[in-house]
Amino acid sequence: MNLFQAFRRLVTVPNDNPELTLAQFKAFSKQVPLLYFILLTNMLSLAGTHQQSAPFWLVKVVPLVFGVVFVVRAIGWIRESRKTVDAAYAYRRLVATNRLVLPISVLSVAWSAALVPYGNDYQRAHVAFFMSITVIGVIFCLMHLRSAALMVTFLVILPFSAIMGLSGEPTLIATAVNMFLVSLAMIAIMLRHYADFTKLNEQRLTLLAQQAALQDKNRAMQALSDENLRLANLDSLTRIANRRSFFSNLAAAFEDARAREGRLAIGVVDLDGFKPVNDLYGHSAGDKVLVEVAGRLSTFETHGCRVFRLGGDEFALLIEVNEGDEKALLELGQRICDSISLPIMIGNSVVNVTGSMGIAVYPDVGLNGRDLYERADYALYHAKRENRASVTVFNAHQAKALFRQRQVEEVLFAADLERELSLAYQPIVDGRSGRTLGFEALARWTSPVLGPVSPAEFIPIAEQHGRINLITRLLLSRALREAKSWPGEPYLSFNLSPHDLAVEENVLRIIAAVNHSGIAPRRINFEITETAVMRDFDQAAHSIELLRVLGCQISLDDFGTGYSSLNHVHKLPLSKIKIDRCFVDRIDARPASYKIVKSVLTLCSEMGLAAIAEGVERLEEVEVLRALGVDAMQGYYFSKPLTGELASARLEAERGTIARMSTDFAATE
Ligand code: C2E
Ligand code: MG
Ligand code: MG
Numbered sequence: 085m086n087l088f089q090a091f092r093r094l095v096t097v098p099n100d101n102p103e104l105t106l107a108q109f110k111a112f113s114k115q116v117p118l119l120y121f122i123l124l125t126n127m128l129s130l131a132g133t134h135q136q137s138a139p140f141w142l143v144k145v146v147p148l149v150f151g152v153v154f155v156v157r158a159i160g161w162i163r164e165s166r167k168t169v170d171a172a173y174a175y176r177r178l179v180a181t182n183r184l185v186l187p188i189s190v191l192s193v194a195w196s197a198a199l200v201p202y203g204n205d206y207q208r209a210h211v212a213f214f215m216s217i218t219v220i221g222v223i224f225c226l227m228h229l230r231s232a233a234l235m236v237t238f239l240v241i242l243p244f245s246a247i248m249g250l251s252g253e254p255t256l257i258a259t260a261v262n263m264f265l266v267s268l269a270m271i272a273i274m275l276r277h278y279a280d281f282t283k284l285n286e287q288r289l290t291l292l293a294q295q296a297a298l299q300d301k302n303r304a305m306q307a308l309s310d311e312n313l314r315l316a317n318l319d320s321l322t323r324i325a326n327r328r329s330f331f332s333n334l335a336a337a338f339e340d341a342r343a344r345e346g347r348l349a350i351g352v353v354d355l356d357g358f359k360p361v362n363d364l365y366g367h368s369a370g371d372k373v374l375v376e377v378a379g380r381l382s383t384f385e386t387h388g389c390r391v392f393r394l395g396g397d398e399f400a401l402l403i404e405v406n407e408g409d410e411k412a413l414l415e416l417g418q419r420i421c422d423s424i425s426l427p428i429m430i431g432n433s434v435v436n437v438t439g440s441m442g443i444a445v446y447p448d449v450g451l452n453g454r455d456l457y458e459r460a461d462y463a464l465y466h467a468k469r470e471n472r473a474s475v476t477v478f479n480a481h482q483a484k485a486l487f488r489q490r491q492v493e494e495v496l497f498a499a500d501l502e503r504e505l506s507l508a509y510q511p512i513v514d515g516r517s518g519r520t521l522g523f524e525a526l527a528r529w530t531s532p533v534l535g536p537v538s539p540a541e542f543i544p545i546a547e548q549h550g551r552i553n554l555i556t557r558l559l560l561s562r563a564l565r566e567a568k569s570w571p572g573e574p575y576l577s578f579n580l581s582p583h584d585l586a587v588e589e590n591v592l593r594i595i596a597a598v599n600h601s602g603i604a605p606r607r608i609n610f611e612i613t614e615t616a617v618m619r620d621f622d623q624a625a626h627s628i629e630l631l632r633v634l635g636c637q638i639s640l641d642d643f644g645t646g647y648s649s650l651n652h653v654h655k656l657p658l659s660k661i662k663i664d665r666c667f668v669d670r671i672d673a674r675p676a677s678y679k680i681v682k683s684v685l686t687l688c689s690e691m692g693l694a695a696i697a698e699g700v701e702r703l704e705e706v707e708v709l710r711a712l713g714v715d716a717m718q719g720y721y722f723s724k725p726l727t728g729e730l731a732s733a734r735l736e737a738e739r740g741t742i743a744r745m746s747t748d749f750a751a752t753e
């Protein structure tokens with residue numbers, strides 16, 4: 085770069101950095117009005133001292149014209165400083181100012197030089213002062229526009245020095261030299277300042293860019309965390325809100341209802357017959373059913389009703405209700421159950437599931453969200469037991485039952501089971517001869533706090549709270565001991581809970597107890613329920629197989645009350661089927677029960693299974709069952725459950741009778 089190019093660069097407004105141009109414009113626009121103020125006051129002051137000596141046009145007309153130009157320009161720049169401008173505009177304005185510097189500087193110098201011949205020594209000194217102070221002030225004000233500051237310096241200092249030098253006056257020459265040197269120092273300071281300004285601006289820009297990048301990153305992180313939160317609250321299969329979302333929404337909705345003294349309902353929905361779909365058609369079909377049901381439930385979502393999947397085949401709804409809306413709530417619940425019952429197409433097959441629903445309404449019940457949910461769940465449990473495919477609202481009756489359940493839970497948890505549990509033995513008899521074939525061992529719990537508690541009540545609670553394995557172990561070893569002493573070797577029928585079959589370790593413990601007892605395994609019959617089989621078919625089948633290999637018998641208890649498919653029954657290595665009491669009850673007067681029992685018997689004979697009729701209470705029932713060819717019967721008609729001693733006594737008595745009969749027979753021979 086040659087000297088000319090370097091000079092040109094110095095006196096040109098740079099246009100390669102829009103941000104710098106804008107920063108320059110911003111700083112500059114604030115200083116230009118001050119620059120014109122300096123020029124104006126200096127000029128008026130000089131014109132004032134020359135009023136008497138210089139011609140009219142020089143001390144009046146010229147300052148007036150300059151004054152008007154300076155004031156107009158100053159007002160223009162004050163306005164500019166308040167505007168929001170872009171880089172291109174800023175550049176144009178800076179270039180215009182740069183250009184204006186030349187005429188203003190030349191004219192100002194010319195004007196002040198024109199005054200020199202008219203003044204005395206003081207006045208000439210004032211001219212020198214005018215030029216010096218003006219140039220210093222202007223350089224300061226133009227600091228942010230390097231080109232303009234340099235131009236002013238050259239355009240004023242050089243002629244000024246020439247004029248002062250030519251005057252021959254040593255004071256003025258000294259002033260010019262002094263001024264020249266000070267100007268050089270000022271230029272050096274200005275250039276450094278300009279360089280610092282540029283650098284600072286660049287640093288500011290880098291900082292801004294870093295800040296912007298950081299903000300972008302933060303925004304991306306926020307979006308990612310929002311998405312994670314959304315996914316964490318979404319059920320991955322059905323894409324509706326999940327269990328976690330339900331409980332957080334429940335807590336908030338409950339607090340809201342409490343604060344506004346409003347009402348809030350929770351609906352818990354559970355599918356009936358979902359497991360068989362999974363087992364028969366496979367898990368992907370089961371998934372499709374869940375997605376379809378979630379879709380159907382979602383159609384009920386309104387402003388006040390939100391749907392969630394709690395897991396498995398369980399869904400929940402949060403429903404805002406108004407006072408007196410109970411009927412509408414029940415109707416909504418029923419419509420939901422009805423919508424689930426509609427057939428579902430899986431490929432070319434039609435699948436049918438139904439849904440039961442339990443509802444609890446705050447403030448009728450519920451101390452907090454969890455509590456309200458538990459009550460809805462309890463109502464669901466009732467709906468499933470008594471009122472499938474329909475809706476049940478938690479009511480006073482259930483509140484009482486729930487209170488009792490909690491009480492039993494508490495007492496059972498602290499109970500000394502070893503001491504408080506006992507067994508009763510109910511005979512299973514030959515339908516024709518009435519002879520005892522075996523005994524079903526039935527658990528009895530006499531609590532010092534609650535008195536006698538039915539196994540139908542405490543066994544499910546023990547199952548829920550993981551105490552059933554201990555109960556099974558305890559009672560099985562006792563029953564085996566008792567059975568060992570029975571004369572005539574009748575079999576022992578022992579009820580197993582689904583939990584006993586669900587874990588192989590439990591089954592192995594049962595096997596060890598049988599082996600340890602010294603009783604022939606063929607004399608032991610385990611009763612399992614359909615629920616145990618349906619919960620995890622493969623595991624249940626494996627457990628049953630282990631017990632069968634040992635040589636034990638297996639009965640399917642309460643047959644006909646559960647939801648197992650015959651297909652499953654067929655696949656299990658069963659020995660007996662116990663026909664539930666509900667089909668035996670007044671079978672003589674109920675053609676439907678008669679037909680069912682008849683077909684179950686056909687099934688049993690086809691599958692090579694023995695049949696036992698449970699809950700036989702009346703002679704008429706015995707007669708019908710006999711006529712149908714039922715092998716074995718159990719019920720109050722024959723005997724209520726007996727204590728261990730009475731069971732033994734019954735066997736002794738039967739042995740005595742048989743012995744007497746054979747003696748009588750021998751005597752008649
Ligand atoms: P389950 O195995 O079906 O037992 C038969 C139930 O029917 C017994 O009730 C018995 O007393 C009753 N029963 C027998 N004959 C008649 C009759 O003619 N009429 C009427 N109305 N009832 C009759 P219990 O002893 O209250 O047992 C109820 C249920 O508790 C049992 O039903 C069984 O599922 C369960 N359970 C009892 N003991 C045990 C046990 O040791 N372990 C397990 N896991 N469950 C048990
Ligand atoms: Mg039983
Ligand atoms: Mg039974």
